[in-house]
Amino acid sequence: MSNDLIGMSAVELLAGYRAGRFSPVEATGAVLDRIHAVNDKINAFMIIDDEGALAAAKASEDRWAKGAPMGLLDGVPTTLKDLVLTKGWPTLKGSLTVDPAGPWDEDAPCVARLREHGAVFLGKTTTPEVGWKGLTESALSGVTRNPWNLAKTPGGSSGGASAALAANMGPLAVGSDGGGSIRIPAGFAGVFGIKANYGRVPVYPESAMRGLSHVGPMTRSVADAALMLNVLSEPDYRDPTALPYQAIDFTEGLDDGIAGLKVAFSPDLGYAAVDGEVARIVADAAAVFTDLGASVVRRDPGFENPKAVFKAHWWAGAAGAFAHLPDTEMAKLEPELAEIVADGQKLPILDYMRAMEGRSALCLHMREFHREFDLLLTPTLAVPAFDVGRLQPPGSPPDDTYWTDWTPFSFPFNLTQQPACSIPCGFTEAGLPVGLQIVADNFREDLVFRAAQAFEGARPMDRRPDL
Secondary structure (H helix, E strand, O other): OHHHHHHOOHHHHHHHHHHOOOOHHHHHHHHHHHHHHHHHHHOOEEEEOHHHHHHHHHHHHHHHHOOOOOOOOOOOEEEEEOOOOEOOEOOOOOOOOOOOOOOOOOOOHHHHHHHHOOOEEEEEEOOOHHHOOOOOEEOOOEEOOEOOEOOEOOOOOOHHHHHHHHOOOOOEEEEEEOOOOOHHHHHHHOOEEEEOOOOOOOOOOOOOOHHHOEEEEEEOOHHHHHHHHHHHOOOOOOOOOOOOOOOOOOOOOOOOOOOOOEEEEOOOOOOOOOOHHHHHHHHHHHHHHHHOOOEEEEOOOOOOOOHHHHHHHHHHHHHHHHOOOOHHHHOOOOHHHHHHHHHHHOOOHHHHHHHHHHHHHHHHHHHHHOOOOOEEEEEOOOOOOOEOOOOOOOOOOOOOOOOOOOOOOOOHHHHOOOOEEEEEEEEOOOOOEEEEEEEEOOOOHHHHHHHHHHHHHHOOOOOOOOO
């Protein structure tokens, strides 16, 4: 039963609690046992709270025994990325510049909503320093490894979350995404992750990257992510940029299929260099959408590489977050991050204004594109997972800004704020997962979920890492 429980989805666990087949205490105990059995190999956690998790699970068990669950996720083991504030736990953000003393007396909106719905918090997952790069390594937490191959990175910056999910260390995880940080690790670790439309999930405190950064669900199944988004999207007064709350049930219509939808498949966005094996696997996955009844055509969205536009926004955000630090604290930052902060400080205001205009033009371009196409399919990443200890894969161009050339498919849709997900779509010959990105028009998470659910049904994830 223990092995069965750690592999169950949140939906399956909730059904088991409802039927009385097992309890939240049994499920949480099984997952904690799994964490202690394999986490030393992976290093996915900053905090593991056995006592707190088991106490929350016992309270949930009592509620289920009375037939009065607290909310949509009562008793489901859940992890939190160490970038989101959590009452009673330090939020160190993978950085030596954060004082562990706190005080830690406030929950971020996503944590507060999950707590209100009875989720059982297992602990906090690793992140690179302040989530700045697409892999998960820091001086504070060390190296987080990919469960499919411990020599490889699970991606980042939500790499602890993706590694924990892939290794069956909990079915639900909170991630964040300011340039791909949900979708990159979902792609590398073979799990599902969705960046909902900007503003769908309230955020507090505001990210230094502001309108680029999203908080969202990472799971092993599409249905779990839809259920989790129902909770995360509930309102919070602390985010003035949040969308008006609409009480959308993202699980509704999940199985409606995609027959009749118009789908564009772009293998390279017209400019990206993509690993040949990744390209073949993703092209094969895109063909499945035709089998599912959609009309699929090969079409690039038709915009130029927005790397410079993204860089101006991201580098300026980094400067705003850290330029005030005294020299003694600045010296604690990773050298590459410190370099980004310094470059951001030198950015002329007119160049930043031009970047804002470029972003607006890209947003309008994609709104027009989606007047013709319901969905856009791309690879999630240009490469499979590469070795830990590297900032970028071998062969990266010398002017690569650490991640934008091997993650060309993710950051454009942070600029446009559209909903986009990564879903596993196959494996390389070396046994590394490959992700398919599904993008929809603004505010159309329902189409992303429907397409992902249909694809998951046609191409279920049929294996797990052997640890």
